[in-house]
Amino acid sequence: MTKSKNVFVVLKDRKQNQTKLIKETRDYVATNNVEKIYLLKIIDRSEDLGVFNPEAEEIIVTRAENDISKFISELGKVNCQVEGIIKIGSYQDRIEELSKQFNPEAIIVQSSKLSGIKKIFLGNTASDVINNAHCPVIIVGS
Template sequence: MFKRMLLAYDGSENSKRALDVAVDLAKRYEAKLDVIEVVDTSVIIGAGVGPVPPDVIESLYAKARADIEYAKKVAEQGSIKAEGIILEGDPASAVLDYASKNGVDLIVTGSRGLSTIKRMLLGSVSSRIIHESKIPVLVVK
């Protein structure tokens, strides 16, 4: 049924719960797990505070790398083959685009991640994924 699953991950408590569910499902279906974290630099750049220092952007990527390594370690402890991918852009769009281009059978995400003012105004990432996805989505509360 599910041979390739995508976990939208951001290191939040809800995404850690989603990681546990994704690992369990991947084990049951012998599926490959793609763990994706999307770096959304538009929030910082759009704040209008002038040029963003490169170390600020790098810190976002460093956090994403650490989050991905943690998730891969949890998956590997569960005997799951996991790949970590860091993307940049709007989180929901990036997740949906990756899923459609990579033959993903199921998207797993937490119900609320590390929100920003932008996401509070425009709606949650998980809500957009649910409404726009053409494949099944499992939202873990």
């Protein structure tokens, strides 16, 4: 049985310019015979907050669905399947969980330009992915 070739693309905030991420995804798919792209939209919040607001949750998930749809539209025609996945929790935990489930051959993530005190308190998704991934990680500058 041959292993299915798939790749993760981590979608971040809608405000970020995703032109480079789209180009890198197209290029990677074209040169690596990828069979499936998983677009990961992680809603970064603690699962231990103890507060649940169904209406707010529905709005956040709808926005994530719209982000995935917009990315697929802008990605255009690629010679593979594309599937969106929405998860709630930390980027590190959800990407690790999904990596075990789907065993991607690579993860493509856009770096954000955080510096100074923001970087200390907000962290950096790209750094988390690099430090915890069990496959190659492609960092795309924003």
